[in-house]
Amino acid sequence: MPKTYSLMEIARLGALFLPGDFLEDVMPPERREYPLKVAGTDSQFALGDEIDFVEDHFNALKRVLLLTERIDPLRRPYAALWIRRPENPALGEVMVAGGALPSEGADIMTLWPDILRAFSGRPTRRDRGTGETVYFPVRNSDEEIVGVLELTENVPPLFI
Amino acid sequence: MSSSYLIHDMVRVCPQTGEVLEEQARTGSLAELAEVSSNPASPRNAYLSFQLIVRLDGAGPSAIRFEADPLRGEHDEIGAGEFVFFAQWYHRVKGRYYPDALVPLDGGDAGPRTLSAISAANEVEGQAYAAVWVDLFVPAGVRAGDYRGAIRVTTGSGIDTHEIRLRVLQTAVPDESLVIADLNSYADNLSRRIGSLRRNPDRYEDGTYFRTEQAFFRMAHEHRCLLHYLPYEHSGRIPAAFIPEIEGRGKEMRVKDWSTFDEHFGPYLDGSAFEGTKRGAIPIPYMYLPFNFHWPADYAKFGTKGYRTEFAGIMEEFHRHFTERGWLRTKFELFLNHKKRYKLFPYDGDETRFVWDEKVNDIYYDLAKDVLEKESGAKFIFRTDASWSYGLHFGKYADLIKLWVVNHQMFSWFPESLDVLRDAGCEIWTYGGAERISRPLLATAISPLAAVARGVDGFVYWENTKWGDGWQVTPDAEGSETMFYPGDELFGLEGPIPSIRLKALRGAMQVADCMEQWIGEQPAGLGRARMAEAIVDSFGLAPGAWWPGKPNFLDRPPYEWENAMFSEAPQASLHEGRPSETFNDLKQSLWAILG
Incomplete structure (x- = not known):
């Protein structure tokens, strides 16, 4: 039987290769506070229309997420990178998704205790009933926490 | 009494x-x-x-x-x-x-x-x-x-x-539609939205799914529409029954088994799925290909030679297989639906707003060009769905992209685009949504008539199977995201039941198809002008009302446009305030011309 890795171990390995500086700069400067551009609009599409990325940074992060999902060939997790909203750190969102979107989706939302714990620097495991999620801090070159890596297994991703 | x-x-x-x-x-x-x-x-x-x-x-x-x-x-x-x-x-x-x-x-x-x-x-x-x-x-x-x-x-x-x-x-009325009424949806929403499929984990293997899906395609076909079912999610994931089985990676990647794919799609492509319908066993005219940013090529390889090897190699196999099967009456669309709002990819393949995303057109055309440029065998085409950047792109990409599906409002700002795209051999559809139930039936009749008046090839309703769990009382979005309802839970029917709006659309499609048939028999240019005149007269419109002019912000790049601008922007309004019987008036005058 091949050796399998725990989800947390996979997240630790993945986070080693994630360039946190790229996550900080995954959007061009003029788009980082994109929700402010459409404050007051009630169109369901307006917010998403404002999203833009620095492609090289996004692609580098995406590649690590896709490869992290494959570290253990006996597991099939999906990976995503969460950030806190600069204009309101109580809120967060997925900024780069790997093979699938987490079940929470791609919208900006209020962060919950498990993921906030990881944003404070402590890797966190979350029991999801049929499945499991781990949250692992992602740091930039200044060793600041700039995001959280999510790995989830046996929880259906968002269908979109 | x-x-x-x-x-x-x-x-x-x-x-x-x-x-x-x-x-x-x-x-x-x-x-x-x-x-x-x-x-x-x-x-x-x-x-x-x-x-x-x-x-x-x-x-x-x-x-x-x-x-x-x-x-x-x-x-x-x-x-x-x-x-x-x-x-x-x-x-x-x-x-x-x-x-x-x-x-x-x-x-x-x-x-x-x-x-x-x-x-x-x-x-x-x-x-x-x-x-x-x-x-x-x-x-x-x-x-x-x-x-x-x-x-x-x-x-x-x-x-x-x-x-x-x-x-x-x-x-x-001709059996084959001369205007494409495209009812779009996304795989595999049918399995999510139909209880009998949702509860059956073996639906793809035991034939249940294929039978149910065929019932939807047949109903669309019988109503002179095309069900257009995008086979992949925004992530690039695809249900196994929608693609052939692939083995290997890189230079070793190849199709291992076509059998499930052929069982699924073969009846649509040879027309046998439509035997017994009034229009007959006509193959579907268009079908999405499953190719996307993350299939068959691994996006972890994006930008490398290996990505090209996987993408181009499997597309070549698709073309060879489709040609060998004789699927020559369908146009197969390479369409990139990914949107960066879902944070799965950094580019908008669909509805490009940020002009630098246009590189996706160049990258994927280049990956697929060996097949897209073939002059024999199955017909593969590059499709784009355009809105924000349509005015910047129709001239620039007319030689690469052969099917243009354009936001109906934004298309109406660029009448000059029609000749440019026509001259390059492109087809043009407009897109919008189905009408809400509370809107008059005349609104549903408008899209086919506007297609004839403008001289475009078709139109798309972007979503057509999202009836919602409470559809029996009030459908989701007041019915504007569905033209069908499920027949299984209440009525014991394996497939869909139609809507009145689908019937109204068929009525208008019959008229549009008769108009296009007649136009085709007239000297160049004269027939469409006469049909447009009939529409103008019946609806009491100003000539050319379907080209309402340009907004005043087109000199700014699309990423600077704001949503609020659109409410003030020109919009063609062909039916507002007119009685639904206007459509009957049009039919009367049309039958007098056509005989």
Whole structure:
């Protein structure tokens, strides 16, 4: 039987290769506070229309997420990178998704205790009933926490 | 006194009051409506639809029966079997009851789909009227001329006989649509939204899914529409039954097994899925390919030679297989639907707003060009769905992209684009959404007519299977994201049931197809101008009303446009404020031209 890795171990390995500086700069400067551009609009599409990325940074992060999902060939997790909203750190969102979107989706939302714990620097495991999620801090070159890596297994991703 | 009324198909009637629900309708009372509906005309090879509105007496709907006689002409007959009856199902919309879902009625007095059983399930508060939708198919083979027949409605009060005096025209609607009415949806929403599929984990293996999906395709086909089912999610994931089995990676990647793919799609591509329909076994004209940012090539390799190897190699295999199977009447679309709002990819393949994302067009054309540029065999084309950047792109990419699906409002700002794309051999569809149930039926008839007037090849409703869990009461988005309803839970039907809006769309498509057929027979340029004139006259429009002019912000890059600007931007309004009977006026003048 091949050796399998725990989800947390996979997240630790993945986070080693994630360039946190790229996550900080995954959007061009003029788009980082994109929700402010459409404050007051009630169109369901307006917010998403404002999203833009620095492609090289996004692609580098995406590649690590896709490869992290494959570290253990006996597991099939999906990976995503969460950030806190600069204009309101109580809120967060997925900024780069790997093979699938987490079940929470791609919208900006209020962060919950498990993921906030990881944003404070402590890797966190979350029991999801049929499945499991781990949250692992992602740091930039200044060793600041700039995001959280999510790995989830046996929880259906968002269908979109 | 009559307790039932035979009326035309362009208005709907309130089940509580018997009043016409279309606010701008010319005729308000059922008796008047019956008067103006008694002498229809129809082309051959076409459906003629009308409605029977029955005032309920003390016995309720249980005593109501419908029976059709054949229609007899001097030399020919249209059999009673060409009539099909549907109970109208009422939904709660904006505080009123509107009919939309149509439930096929069982022929006899018993069964789960009698008018009585359906009305009981519908539970309309204070119902005083029931309504039945009637489709009459006028076969291609009957002779033109006058036909007479009748429908008898038996109620607790007696029998009403509604005479039908039908004028069958020489004109025949072509089997193949000359305008594409594209009903889009996303795989595999059917399995998510239909209870009997959702509960069956073996649906792809035991044949259940394929049968159910085919019923949707057949219903679309019979209503002169194309169900267009994008096989991949935004992530690039694809259900296994929608792709061939692949083995290997890089240079070793190849198709291992086509069998499930062929079982799934073969019947659409050789037309056999449509045997027994009135239009016949015609292959679907367009189909999405599953190719996307993350299939078959691994996006972890994006930008490398290995990504190209995987993408181009499998596309070549697709082309070879499709050609060998003889699937030569369908255009297969390479379409990149990914949107960066979902944070799965950094580019908008769909509706590019940030101009630098246009590189996706160049990258993927280059990856696929060996197949896209083939001059024989199966036809693969590059498709784009354009909105923000359409004005910047139609000239720049006309040589690479051959199917342009353009936001209907933004397309109307660029009449000059039509010749540019035509000259490059491109096809053009506009896109928008299905109409809300509370909107007049005339609104549903507009898209085919606007396509003819503008001279584009088709139009798209972007989502057509999102009826919502509570559709029986109020469909999601008031029906504007579905043209079908599921038949399984309430009525024991494996496939869909149609909507009144789907019937109205078919009626307009028949007109549009007759117009396009006639245009094709006229000297270049003259036919379309004459048809546009007929539309202008019937609708009381200014000539060229479908080109409303340009907004004042086109000099700014699209990523600087703001949503608020669109409410002020020019928009073609062809039907607002006009009575639904306007469509009947157009048909009358059209039949006078076409004969």
